[in-house]
Amino acid sequence: MHVSRIIATTTVPVPASYKDLFVETTMRDHIGTVWYERKFFVSRNWTVDKRVWLRFGSVHYSAIVIIRHEIGHLPFEVEATSFIKFGSENRVTIMCDNRLLVTTVPQGELVQQPSDKGNRTVQTYTFDFYNYAGIHRSVHLYTTPLIYIEDVKIITDLLTENRGIIKYEILIRGLEDESNDALLPDTDSLFEALWEYSEFVASPK
Numbered sequence: 001m002h003v004s005r006i007i008a009t010t011t012v013p014v015p016a017s018y019k020d021l022f023v024e025t026t027m028r029d030h031i032g033t034v035w036y037e038r039k040f041f042v043s044r045n046w047t048v049d050k051r052v053w054l055r056f057g058s059v060h061y062s063a064i065v066i067i068r069h070e071i072g073h074l075p076f077e078v079e080a081t082s083f084i085k086f087g088s089e090n091r092v093t094i095m096c097d098n099r100l101l102v103t104t105v106p107q108g109e110l111v112q113q114p115s116d117k118g119n120r121t122v123q124t125y126t127f128d129f130y131n132y133a134g135i136h137r138s139v140h141l142y143t144t145p146l147i148y149i150e151d152v153k154i155i156t157d158l159l160t161e162n163r164g165i166i167k168y169e170i171l172i173r174g175l176e177d178e179s180n181d182a183l184l185p186d187t188d189s190l191f192e193a194l195w196e197y198s199e200f201v202a203s204p205k
Helices: 178-183 187-195
Strands: 033-042 050-056 062-065 068-071 076-079 088-097 108-115 118-125 139-145 148-160 163-173 199-201
Touching: 033 139, 050 062
Parallel strands: none
Antiparallel strands: 033 088, 050 076, 050 139, 062 068, 062 088, 108 118, 148 163, 163 199
């Protein structure tokens, strides 16, 4: 889909709130969806034992990207390996929706108000700050190995006044594919090395 073939477009920086980039009230007060589009090139070298990810730091308020629908101000990402044309030009299209409802965080409501030109849709709020909208954080395309660490959870605790312990959980993805077994490092030696540093001594000042 080429957005520019359907509607008039303009170039904007990312990350930024598009409402800060225009003085026209049609953009400053816009309620609803806007579309972003970007072309990019991916090297053929990325096809060798790698996964390709598309990560968004923040989109306000909701976004539809490639195949997945995500909501919120927090980072989200999707694996894009099967959608990438390696050694060729690619295009990513994002629909950004800034409408706030009673089911969103923060909450809002769309109401109809009379005007000289008939009823118009107005966004009401339950908060006292401006409803900025757009891709608010950086967008990254990056790779990981086929077997990769998705998350690390660390919990600390005190055993005595000057002695503590660090507990951790490591979430590894990619093991469900048996063809990746040859890529897995020696896990026994890996975790033995990690556990050597699982306990620490806190020296009182």
